[in-house]
Amino acid sequence: MAQKILLKDIDVPGIETFDVFRKQGGYSAVEKVLKTMSPEDVVEEVKKSGLRGRGGAGFPTGMKWSFLAKPEGVPRYLVCNADESEPGTFKDRYLMTKLPHVLIEGMIVASYALGANTSYIYVRGEMMPQIRILEKAIAEAKAAGFLGENILGSGYDLEIYVQPGGGAYICGEETALLESLEGKRGNPRIKPPFPAIAGLYGCPTVVNNVESIAATSWIVLNGGDEYAKIGIGRSTGTKLISASGNINKPGVYEIELGLPVEEFIYSDEYCGGIANGKRLKAVVAGGSSVPILPANLILRTVNGEPRLMSYESLADGGFASGTMLGSGGFIVMDEDACIVRNTWNFSRFYHHESCGQCSPCREGTGWMEKILHRIEYGHGKMSDIDLLWDVQRKIEGNTICPLGDAAAWPVASAIRHFRDEFEWHVNEPKAAMEGNYGLAHYADPLPVPAAPSELVK
Amino acid sequence: MSEKFKVTIDNIVIEVDPGTTILNAARMIGGDIVPPAMCYYTKLQGSGGKCRTCLVKVSQGSEKDPRPMPKLVASCRTxxxxxxxxxxITSPEVIEARKGVVEILLINHPLDCPVCDQAGECHLQDLSFEHGAEQTRYEFKRRTFERIDIGDKIQLHMNRCILCYRCVFTADQITNERVHGVLNRGDASEISTYITKAVDNDFSGNMIDVCPVGALTDKTFRFKNRVWFTKPVDAHCECDKCSGKVTLWYKGEDVIRVTGRKDQYGEVQDFICNTCRFDKKKTSDWTIEKPTEIDPRSVISANHYEMEHMLPVIDKKIM
Structure with a gap:
């Protein structure tokens, strides 16, 4: 059984209440940092842990914290990015629902490390229940003296506020989130300046994902070196993976980074194999914006090494044959999935969620969606596939924020790895409407697992 | 600051003050190497970075850190x-990306230049002439918007808008109250007023001048004439609200339009008030200075207003 850090007490009844959480050893990290550690010590521990941002980009958290400008007389802010809206990712929602105090504890530790006296949790607007849970947890922590003025007699003051967003995907981009938090239209800012210099209300700000912040309390309790021992290479620690799609056991799993992808998909401890005895066709390994990979490339790299669930191994091969760990939205598709339809669906999402600020993304995402819609519904032309490739290339890298890239990558990778399926849609529109392309040559390299007995009848 | 930064743009070296943007450094050199800019406006703080036509490649970050920047950058904000x-223009990658941006800007543009008052002084026209392709590859229905009325002075054609946000910044920074802004998201975003309120204040007319396309045009000039048949003349007047320095656009002996004076990049030198723009349409209101200097390559200069004899059409003696 792999080590659990964030979800270790998930099965304790009543863990969402302060009393039970405290009994399980909760908030001891707060006691430790406030009584024995300086803010610099905390930053140093997090740096040593090698914790990388869990929101998608994988930027080292300790490094991000140390970049924070510290001018005299200017407040600093910590903002927790809980605007989780990447299709296929639902780990933060799970964590906030079940273990709100893990996040609050991490918020206190991180705020102390950064010297922030006001911190915000920006929660996606659709997550109303989670907002109430967090507000209740904050009230409980405050009543117990872990929030407010002079926490535990240390002289450190902290207030945490929960801010519901409007439900826009773009507000998960850190500068758009800050604009939205300031009460403006959620358009990403043009960088530089980065939030570490001028963020919320023009003050130095750190924006971290829920999972990154939640991990910090374990790190300060057990030491950064201890955290760095978990995982593999530069991918340290554990990661929450939201597994969905055609698998037997969808859900949120906490894995040690470095777990083989094959084991993750087929072992009973995790996804439990492909549902209904079907075969694996493709995997989107880190949320909708990362490149999709066919079965043969997700299980093994081009060099034939087994692919591991880690930042480096998943990215092995670059965009030609690799993907990214991203936010950990692991979407599995079986032989009945249609890649064209799936790509169109993602594309429709990005078209809908583009903020409309810069031209390539505003116009280009809509264009891609229309072309994909045409191919999917049997009116495509062969030249459309090349056009699609060209349009995504014009968007990628030419936009203000990474949403343009996120819209371009799934399209690019789908054409790169599944071009024959696109061509089949163009050549055989009738068959494509009625049936499915199937596995083709991305054959599942594993033997077909025996179908569950109740389906064999 | 006495210290100067040495920058090389397309192999031309120039020394500029720290804090200058790449675009402005290129404008100091001038000529073909100046990236086009649709949304950046020198006088408007915070503008730029949106249209992506001014993308350039930074092949060496600085003397200290010579690494190239990984992506193309918006020269107006870097x-x-x-x-x-x-x-x-020495980088094929930049040319390619710019061509893509121009194509993307045009896919939903109505291309109604023949009936657009902006034609002849439209930046999007220039841009597509210089960097665009002959034909679009877009085969779908173009996006359209419901027409809304934003007042008796300014005509809004949302279909032509490229969402440069210049008019939003103008309203924010030079008028006392902004009543319009961008509504909705993605390719449904539109310039609109709050519950179709009229845009009406002393400096609202400047939104027309800053608009790079025909999305905001002068209602008092609407369908009066093509700009290349009019003659621009610099003039000024005593005005207690603004500098009073304007360009008058003559058709025959009538002033049919008043705009701010624009420089070679289409940016106004001084913002003018609505009284000067919309109400003073008589020559007697103004002190004429000289014919406006127009780029000889511009269609407006094709009017040959420097000719000694007036053109027959507007010669009263013949008529």
């Missing part, structure tokens, strides 16, 4: 570093 090497 400040120069000492020893920076920038490629604009």
């Amino acid at each position: 400040t120069v570093m000492d020893g920076m090497v920038v490629q604009n």
Whole structure:
């Protein structure tokens, strides 16, 4: 059984209440940092842990914290990015629902490390229940003296506020989130300046994902070196993976980074194999914006090494044959999935969620969606596939924020790895409407697992 | 600051003050190497970075850190570093990306230049002429918007808008109250007023001048004439609200339009008030200075207003 850090007490009844959480050893990290550690010590521990941002980009958290400008007389802010809206990712929602105090504890530790006296949790607007849970947890922590003025007699003051967003995907981009938090239209800012210099209300700000912040309390309790021992290479620690799609056991799993992808998909401890005895066709390994990979490339790299669930191994091969760990939205598709339809669906999402600020993304995402819609519904032309490739290339890298890239990558990778399926849609529109392309040559390299007995009848 | 930064743009070296953007450094050199800019406006703080036509390649970040920047950058919002090497027209990658941006800007543009008052002084026209392709590859229905009325002075054609946000910044920064802004998201975003309120204040007319396309046009000039048949003349008047320095656009002996004076990049030198723009349409209101200097390559200069004899059409003696 792999080590659990964030979800270790998930099965304790009543863990969402302060009393039970405290009994399980909760908030001891707060006691430790406030009584024995300086803010610099905390930053140093997090740096040593090698914790990388869990929101998608994988930027080292300790490094991000140390970049924070510290001018005299200017407040600093910590903002927790809980605007989780990447299709296929639902780990933060799970964590906030079940273990709100893990996040609050991490918020206190991180705020102390950064010297922030006001911190915000920006929660996606659709997550109303989670907002109430967090507000209740904050009230409980405050009543117990872990929030407010002079926490535990240390002289450190902290207030945490929960801010519901409007439900826009773009507000998960850190500068758009800050604009939205300031009460403006959620358009990403043009960088530089980065939030570490001028963020919320023009003050130095750190924006971290829920999972990154939640991990910090374990790190300060057990030491950064201890955290760095978990995982593999530069991918340290554990990661929450939201597994969905055609698998037997969808859900949120906490894995040690470095777990083989094959084991993750087929072992009973995790996804439990492909549902209904079907075969694996493709995997989107880190949320909708990362490149999709066919079965043969997700299980093994081009060099034939087994692919591991880690930042480096998943990215092995670059965009030609690799993907990214991203936010950990692991979407599995079986032989009945249609890649064209799936790509169109993602594309429709990005078209809908583009903020409309810069031209390539505003116009280009809509264009891609229309072309994909045409191919999917049997009116495509062969030249459309090349056009699609060209349009995504014009968007990628030419936009203000990474949403343009996120819209371009799934399209690019789908054409790169599944071009024959696109061509089949163009050549055989009738068959494509009625049936499915199937596995083709991305054959599942594993033997077909025996179908569950109740389906064999 | 006495210290100057040395920047190389398309192999031309120039020394500029720290804090200058790449675009402005290129404008100091001038000529073909100046990236086009649709949304950046020198006088409007915070503008730029949106249209992506001014993308350039930074092949060397600075003297100290010579690494190239990984992506193309918006030259209007990137400040120069000492020893920076920038490629604009010498980089095929930039040319390609710019062509893509122009194509993307045009896919939903109605291309109704024949009935657009902006034609002849439209930046999007220039841009597509210089960087665009002959034909679009877009085969779908173009996006359209419901027409809304934003007042008796300014005509809004949302279909032509490229969402440069210039008019939003103008309203924010030079008028006392902004009543319009961008509504909705993505390709449904539109310039609109709050519950179709009229845009009406002393400096609202400047939104027309800053608009790079025909989305905001002068209602008092609407369908009066094509700009290339009119003659621009610099003039001024005593005005207690603004500098009073304007360009008058003559058709025959009538002033049919008043605008701010624009420089070679289409940016106004001084913002003018609505009284000067919309109400003073008689020659007697103005002190004429001289014919406006127009780029000889512009369609407006094709009017040959410097000719000694007036053109027959507007010669009263013949008529």
